[in-house]
Amino acid sequence: MKPSSSNPPTTAVPDTIRRRGHNISRKDIDPDALKVLYRLHRHGHTAYLVGGGVRDLLLKRKPKDFDISTSAHPNEIKKLFVNCRLIGRRFRLAHIYFKGGKIIEVSTFRTVSEFELEDGLIKSDNTFGTPEIDAFRRDFTLNALFYNIADFSIIDYVNGLEDLNSGIVRCIGDPVVRFTEDPIRMLRGVRFAALLDFSLDDQSARTIRKMREDIWKGATPRIFEETLRMLGRGSGGRALSLMHELKLLEILFPKVYNNIRKNGIDEYLDIFSRVDSSFDDGRILQPALVLAALFYPVFRAEIAGTTESDHLKQARSVLTPMSERLQIPRRIQDTMRQTMAAQYRFFALKDARYKPRTILRKSYFEDALTLFELIAGGTPEGKQLVQGWKDLEKQSPQQPPPRRSRRKRKRGQSPKRSPSP
Ligand code: ATP
């Protein structure tokens, strides 16, 4: 039987790929991460680049961050680096600070992941482990490769390279065990498959379908964060398709799931092609706009036959169940509602009933226009409208959006006209 995190090996022999057998060059590694690796190594510790950094370098992608694992214990790390702070109560991690606010995270090899907690308690007393145990506690084989600074080799305990080369996101060990330990791994699996345009291995995919309702056993803020990472980092369209296929969408966003079942996924893929390309163009969309783009088709179906003055109320009723389940911060909820409810106005650029200045002066104008671009920018007419609004914005005198007065109106004082659309 293949070892898994539930029966981690004690003497697994890893595959070691020497420098000339792989494409990771030190030129591609952040110089500060290299400094940390070298310093740990010079002081007699094992020091590896780990996780997404190694995965992305092997795939010739630009890593988001460079995490390091080492045999040095947290206090030993702290002694080696003046610019170091230890964080975390249960799991002590070292953060090493560099210019420009850059942080290199260094963790000691360990036996369990920080999220594998049962009722807030670590299942094992001994949290420090060997490199092989550290490899097997990780989530997917492609995330468990080590780059060894001692000889620039890749160390592979889990057949991760084979999966990486075949485009497979495979759970380390039994998916039932791994998703029970930490249900958020189901979302992470979808995220990596979508991000890299890989496939989940059959067993992991089957298990996600079976265990999908267990997702709510995970911590809500983590569910929210992973969902945003899935949808808003350039591969949202693929993530949506995969979530739909695995029926995870039914659990996370039932209204979206039902809408897709009724009307197909094409409109979502069209909208998310623009969500994804704005990420590729270097524009990070705020979470409220990614979620508003996701919910717009549901919202549009709900407002059919209602008047414009009802749109805010309808937006609330479409969004509230999801906002409560995912504990979405109020600020994000407000932006979602306002930008969704304002969409009819953008379709009516030339409508003589409205004064363009009114919507141009709204504090949420920019966000609402961005949402409009996402939902309507796929057709020539939509593109023309977007351009029309941008031209109008350029022509209109720059003025700060009106401040909403916090003071209550005194009795007898006449109400100020609010510039509503
Ligand atoms: P990204 O590029 O999005 O940062 P990543 O693979 O680096 O992807 P992180 O969330 O930064 O993902 O985690 C770093 C590494 O820690 C992972 O590659 C994986 O090895 C391990 N890891 C993270 N979360 C878990 C988890 N829930 N269970 C097991 N291992 C995990």
Ligand code: MG
């Ligand atoms: Mg990372």
